[in-house]
Amino acid sequence: MRTRMMLTTTILLVATAVAVFGQRRVVQIGGAAGDFSWSQVRQKAVALDDTTALGALQPRELRPWENIMVGPGAFANIFGLSWAEGQTTGKAFGFEAGVDPRFWHGGYSREEAVVIDGDPETAISLRQLIGEGPVQVFNQILRLQEEVWTFDLVLETPINRILFFPRQSGVDKRGIPNKQGSPRAYRLSIQNEAEEFLLEGSEPIPKRTLATLIEETKSNTKSRVDVSFPLQPARFIRLDLSLADQFYSMAEFQVYGEGVPTNVNYVSTAIPLDEPVNFGEISYSFRSLRRDREADVLVEDPEGDARLLIETRSGTDDTPLAYYVVDDFGRDKEATESEWQRASLPRRESLSVRYPNQRSVVLDDETNWSPWSSPYRSSGQLNRSPDGRQYLQFRATFLTDDVLSIGRLDSLQFEVSPLLASSLIGEVSLAGAASTGLTTEAQPAEFPVGERRQLHFDIAADFSSDAQGFDAVRLTVPFGTRFEGLRMGDADLVAVVPDSVWPGDGIASDGELFISFASNRVSRGNDIPVRIELESSLFTSSTIFAGEVIDFASANLPQSVDGGNARDDVHTNSLQVFSRDARTTVLDGVRLMQPALTPNGDRVNDEIRVEFSVLFVDEADVTVKVYDVAGRYIAILDAENRGRSAQQVSWDGFDDDRNLVPPGLYLLVIEVNTQREIARRLLTVPVVY
Template structure:
């Protein structure tokens, strides 16, 4: 492992995620979290940079919300069921307001609700109400600034007036803060231009108890509304208790500076989630330190500007120093940065870093969501690798044809346009992902001339061809790889990577879909189907025609092959054997499968391991597809 003194010095100087000193032809592995783990085991020389979950700086666009952060993991905060949350609401950025003649106000008298003193009280007499409300309602609005598993509310009067000032009639409602539901909830409260709606949890008309202990349903809560007619009642303490994990929490890393444009490699992570919990992990990459544009009102009509009055571009720091009326909003910088990726498959634990080309800056975020109080997700670490300098500044590719018949062997041309700049590594290897093993790899052309090539790797998921070296002298020359393959699903993507075989431990740089050849009309690496088959089973083959499981080494095993098409994901697949009377004799196979070609075998025995007598049998393939069950049947001829 190469020493990383320079990087450690950079960390000490900036105190965060800014790393700018990279070695030539260096593989660098970054890890966020997992500080108690040893360095990763990676073949070859590499540099390791350890980052901490806690090293988050708002000035570098990082943020942590409602998370417990440790050196080894992050997970949503867990509420202590014995802790009254009401005094903490404002500390957490929430609010407590009551309605009066001016609207909803954070009046000083509300402090009596949470001062821990049963001799002081908030009164429901409504002296601050206007005279035009009939009948008047007194409302108290608790905004929690987040989703929480609130389970209990305790309401107390003073002991002195316990039997005179109890709340006879009241209503308590909650909502989850989802603006899409606004106006659809059962309870609604209009006051001085403000509209609140809520799910009614308690509606009480004849209460005689001065001390109430109310249990709430197990669902996330963002707001609580207490409402009662103006009258001679009081609340000495309004206590709110939660039990469980915060229903929403989030982590956003600082913008991570890789030091220079880098080939983006693999992203891996370790974590877990309880049933009912979700972790949405995503990333984005860019070319500068800030993925946002900041806007200022110029006060010339509706005009906005991205520049300060001094003429300098607005940065986060300059934007925060503007007066409130000057701030015109923040928008994504789509010129230098890519959008956040859709949530990655958290349970899978790995993915590729996403970038249209080599990038210098990365940022990650993880949103923790829970539908149940005692369910949570957690992350131990997030790890990724990059190579510097990049293989190429950009590699565009498209595939022709981009629409085919399902399950037919088709001649494809993979067109690659490399763009290399000074110090780019160049490449001599092309890796192309395929839905099943290709039928053949036929030719390679560079600049229209056929080239010698070798097949370095080939399996059911991809192949690699070794080609004459592409470097700065051949930048802009069209590279074409011809191969034959079958497609079974709409939108099959033939993703690809390029790399240098002399640097086997460096990152294989991802190819970007785009216009590689003006004469082609694809501009994509996705292949569609000309006609979409309705049945999931396209074909079923059995061999040999006569099956003789007699132990002589000839035709002793029945080979079963089948094609599944246009399935959105893995579905249950069952293969059973029946006699001609319809009696099931054995289960040959039971598994899950997606679109593609699959195989199974049968050795002529029933479920107990006994050889079946000779005769004709029916082999039944059943696929429990997205919308229906698809069945294909074939005849098995068993002889001795």
């Protein structure tokens, strides 16, 4: 994990003045001159369009005259997604819940796709519905016959019109014109939320009306039922025909809308980078568009709601997915993609039975690939996926709350450069901690939350070329961590004076430390271990001390340090440090830094400082107030939303109106308010002139 850090002006000048022999480069997806087009590295693209604008990617815009239920491909919708017949589907059948659209209905044993085939001359046969009941059978209320059609569009799709009708030519088996076969009674409803009864499985009867009722009638006389309503995103559509005894037939069920779905995503394949690399910034060009109704063209909309999220992961092979088949004992066994494709499909009539050589799940490969990163919400952020991998995969999610606001991604760029070290391993341990015996098992570093302890951050590197090397380390550590010293050497670690330390006082007030040792650059010819000595505290049950090395002798990107066995005499094998005790208070380590406050202008104890730690929580409302001994309010010193960290607050002896308080005793109250508890501490502060 890596974060951006502001370096001092001197360091920045050094970085820009060195001779450049690195090979920092940019891998571009899309754009007029990208290394790869969107189609070249597409693993999955749902409801996306890379043809409207040259080199750009955007959600597929719906136009008012397009039937959403029918599109390109065999039995597919407007987005090219194939319809799955039945409420229960699965990736093993070639369909994926939440990815592929579905439809199902009750009353007949098989699904009939003719209602969404785009052909008004094909229709389901005339049906007679007998609306008897409800009746009670085995303590369950049932209708003897239920005819409910449900369509899962899978995306929150903007719709404003639904049209259904029977064949408009010919006569039915009664000799009555087919166009009179439209249902007399129906209930039409839609819903956005994916509730459990609409997902995989079976829904109990009677089937529910969806969240938004669009229209209900028992006296329809129209052959073509055409219902318009305000434009809104919807995922599920339900047509209930069980309201009355009636005959009906249906040739087409059509849905229309305008704009773009609220959430669509693109997933790339494994993008080859030719060699293991370090990752730098992720940059992209993204803008909001809106259709000008008069000119009927897309124009830029600076106030548009369209948003983009990018996620990444890195890997060591070109197959980011893991495929599984069922073995002879009914267990999942990993297989190649071709073996999975050749395996037999599950049997719908016995889904709970696992037959040998039957397809099972397809998952993200977590053995050779890192987990997905947290989202990048703006261009220019550093890639948070692990360095040292030669493949990269990304996921782009297009979001909007306004279905008429269209986001366009013109291009996406990943900055990469060669490795600074072929292998870079780090290990964090307690200073003076002796290994228990000769065990090779990892022994995690542990100490109580809120206490300060001496720690060692050891780094070991291997090099495969003379061009590799590094001369600085950047650490991401708990707030308030102090740099204590630098040691380097093979058999014996020798104290080394760093060329520079940032911040200058060696205290990570912003959670980062930078240590430069250009005079002792680590390289193939000077391949020596590095130890950074720290004093730090824990504010949660576990903390990762992240690090990366930097080479100011080249223009190459920093390289992140991986946790592992950096030293044989240290056995944590990890960058993670754990708390030993089970204290759960969110407020700890409260102490006054001076015995008294003497605000007389002599610069000695003119302010009194209080230190405390917020533990365990990511967010809490922290307030620090001053009262006199009678409980009268004097001043508020701090009122912020803070997460786990060390805090320091000062009081100069003035009230809120900037009046100096008279001598005496005062009460300083620290309060940490979370959603689960309120922790409060009271300190007595003497004010003396």
